[in-house]
Amino acid sequence: MVPQDSENAERSKERLIDMAWLLNDLTSDLKTPVDLLVQLQPQMEASKQNFQSLSRLCIASLIVNLCKFDEIIVHYGAEINGFPDAIKAPLREVKIEIEKRGMYAFRSKYLAHAFSDVKGQPKKPLSFDDNVKSMMRVIDYNLNPVTENVYRFGAWVYTQSDETSVVHVIYNAVKYIESTVGGLGERR
Numbered sequence: 001m002v003p004q005d006s007e008n009a010e011r012s013k014e015r016l017i018d019m020a021w022l023l024n025d026l027t028s029d030l031k032t033p034v035d036l037l038v039q040l041q042p043q044m045e046a047s048k049q050n051f052q053s054l055s056r057l058c059i060a061s062l063i064v065n066l067c068k069f070d071e072i073i074v075h076y077g078a079e080i081n082g083f084p085d086a087i088k089a090p091l092r093e094v095k096i097e098i099e100k101r102g103m104y105a106f107r108s109k110y111l112a113h114a115f116s117d118v119k120g121q122p123k124k125p126l127s128f129d130d131n132v133k134s135m136m137r138v139i140d141y142n143l144n145p146v147t148e149n150v151y152r153f154g155a156w157v158y159t160q161s162d163e164t165s166v167v168h169v170i171y172n173a174v175k176y177i178e179s180t181v182g183g184l185g186e187r188r
Contacts, residue, residue: 059150070099
């Protein structure tokens with residue numbers, strides 16, 4: 001019979017490995033839209049139509065994936081509490097920023113639905129203006145032209161040389177977990 005402490009340690013290790021794989025996937029899911037914004041910036045700026053279409057696609061993807069990050073942090077809160085401050089604090093700072101910007105509410109209202117759902121009122125299509133105003137609350141840096149806000153938001157999520165960018169913060173957590181559990185092993 002396996003002692004209770006050994007079972008708990010194995011379960012804890014499995015949870016950390018599951019968390020690391022979720023976070024690892026998230027690094028790609030966050031980095032890719034930013035890479036697309038950077039690579040296509042000259043073509044996007046040449047056409048307002050291209051800019052609106054591609055930037056909306058990239059911003060929507062980033063917001064959905066940042067909301068996934070938020071869910072992961074909440075679900076694995078107990079494990080994160082055991083992390084060293086150098087890993088734990090940046091993770092929490094990103095979570096706080098996601099909440100401060102209202103990303104989860106934006107995702108739930110505008111990215112996942114086509115109609116307003118106000119209790120006691122008939123459903124009506126969400127307005128483009130309300131959508132844009134809400135999105136600007138998420139990505140606004142008071143930059144002029146407004147398009148620069150999109151690039152600044154992308155840079156916050158991922159800049160190769162910025163260790164404080166979201167992707168680097170997540171990657172550092174994955175590397176910490178990997179070293180703590182002795183490797184992530186084969187993906188389940």
